[in-house]
Amino acid sequence: xxxxxxxxxxxxSQYPTGVSVVATPVEGGVHAMTAGSFTSVSLDPPxxxxxxxxxxxxxxxxxxxxPFSVNVxxxxxxxxxxxxxxxxxxxxxxxxxxxxWAGVPRLEEAGAALACRTTAVVEGGDHWIVxxxxxxxxxxxxxxxxxxxxxxxxxxxxxxxxxxxxxxxPPETPAQLFHESW
Numbered sequence: 001x002x003x004x005x006x007x008x009x010x011x012x013s014q015y016p017t018g019v020s021v022v023a024t025p026v027e028g029g030v031h032a033m034t035a036g037s038f039t040s041v042s043l044d045p046p047x048x049x050x051x052x053x054x055x056x057x058x059x060x061x062x063x064x065x066x067p068f069s070v071n072v073x074x075x076x077x078x079x080x081x082x083x084x085x086x087x088x089x090x091x092x093x094x095x096x097x098x099x100x101w102a103g104v105p106r107l108e109e110a111g112a113a114l115a116c117r118t119t120a121v122v123e124g125g126d127h128w129i130v131x132x133x134x135x136x137x138x139x140x141x142x143x144x145x146x147x148x149x150x151x152x153x154x155x156x157x158x159x160x161x162x163x164x165x166x167x168x169x170p171p172e173t174p175a176q177l178f179h180e181s182w
Contacts, residue, residue, distance in 0.1 A: 013150070013151050013152050014150075014151065015150075016148050016149065016150035016155070017036045017037075017038075017148070017149050017150075018036075018038070018072060018073075018146050018147070018148060018149075019034065019035075019036055019072075019073045019077075019081045019146070019147040019148070019149050019154075020034070020035050020036075020038045020050070020070050020071055020072050020073060021033065021034055021035070021070075021071045021073060021080065021081070021084045021107055021110070022035045022038070022050050022052070022058065022068055022069070022070055022071075023068060023069050023071065023098060023104065023105045023106075023107065024058065024061055024062065024066060024067065024068040024069075024104070024105075025067065025103075025104065025105055026061060030098045030105040031057060031058060031061055032058075032084050032098075032105070032107075033052065033056060033057075033058045033084055033085070033086075034080075034081050034082075034084040034085035035050045035051070035052070035070070036149055037050055037051035037127075038050040038070055041131060045133055046133065046134035047119070047131055047132065047133055047134065048070060048114060048116060048131070048132055048134060049129055049130060049131045049132070050070065050130055050132075051124060051127040051128065051129055051130070052127060052128050052130060053126060053127050053128075054126055054127060054128060055126075059128055062118055062121060062128070062130050063118060063121060064118050064119065064120065064121060065117060065118060066117070066118040067103050067104045067115070067116065067117050067118075068104060068116050068117075068118065068130075068132060069101070069102075069104040069105060069106050069107070069113055069114065069115055069116065070113065070114045070116065070132075071106060071107035071110035071112075071113045072110055072111045072112040072113065072144075072146060073107075073109075073110065073111065073146065073147040074109065074110070074111045074140070074144065074145060074146065074147060075145040075146060075147050075148075075156040075157070076147075077109055077110075077147050078147060078154045079094035080094055080096055080107070080109065081147060081149075081154070083096075096108070096109055097109075101113070101115065101136070101138065102115035102135060102136035102138075103115060103135075104116070106138060109140075110138075110140055111139075111140045111144035111145070111146060112137075112138060112139050112140055112144060113137075113138040113140075114134050114136070114137055114138075115134070115135045115136035115137075115138075116132030116133060116134050116135060117132060117133050117135055118130055118131070118132050119131050119132060119133050143159070145157060145159050
């Protein structure tokens with residue numbers, strides 16, 4: 001079965017994601033890109049991953065051992081997301097600054113940041129899946145309301161809405177799931 005790429009993108013656009021900027025030091029500066037495909041992998045050891053298109057310049061710069069940062073963008077950072085995605089149409093970039101931190105460049109405006117070192121680069125179709133071990137953490141000053149991407153548009157979370165998740169006690173016996181085969 002062959003899937004239509006436009007329909008595939010449309011279905012995936014229904015899954016809201018945070019927006020981050022991945023940055024790595026390069027000789028004489030910083031190379032960075034917007035990444036919506038960022039997630040945690042493991043707590044012990046602390047691992048995260050992001051995906052980078054094989055044709056992207058960052059793909060040429062990332063290998064096992066390469067340091068990088070993941071910078072979680074704030075709700076008011078839409079211009080930075082657009083700029084680092086390569087879609088900025090203005091003659092000058094939006095104001096931003098990377099500061100040296102934990103061996104990586106940290107975006108000063110980020111709501112949170114993770115310093116990482118690449119542990120694996122795995123092929124994933126037209127992208128590389130980059131796994132990194134987290135070596136340091138940074139929480140920006142409050143408020144830390146994230147930039148969200150959903151249905152091909154930027155959004156903000158309603159910081160006042162929602163309920164706290166309940167504290168769960170571990171089960172006495174592990175859960176077993178059963179299902180009937182199709």
